[in-house]
Amino acid sequence: MTNTTDTSTTNCPECDAPLQREEGVMANEILPCEGCGAELEVTSLEPFTVELAPEVEEDWGE
Numbered sequence: 365m366t367n368t369t370d371t372s373t374t375n376c377p378e379c380d381a382p383l384q385r386e387e388g389v390m391a392n393e394i395l396p397c398e399g400c401g402a403e404l405e406v407t408s409l410e411p412f413t414v415e416l417a418p419e420v421e422e423d424w425g426e
């Protein structure tokens with residue numbers, strides 16, 4: 365098998381920047397993309413998968 369895909373890396377869904385799973389990262393954690401600054405939610409650790417986190421419009425109704 366010649367598929368050497370590393371399951372600890374993925375790409376930003378927004379800008380396609382390579383992302384590496386860092387030690388201690390947890391599923392559902394929000395990570396900022398270093399390429400575009402987007403907030404990415406870790407959806408899976410093995411293989412490492414991220415999704416664009418939904419933008420939360422915080423409305424505290426102050």
Ligand SMILES: [Zn+2]
Binds near residue numbers: 381402
């Ligand atoms: Zn990005």
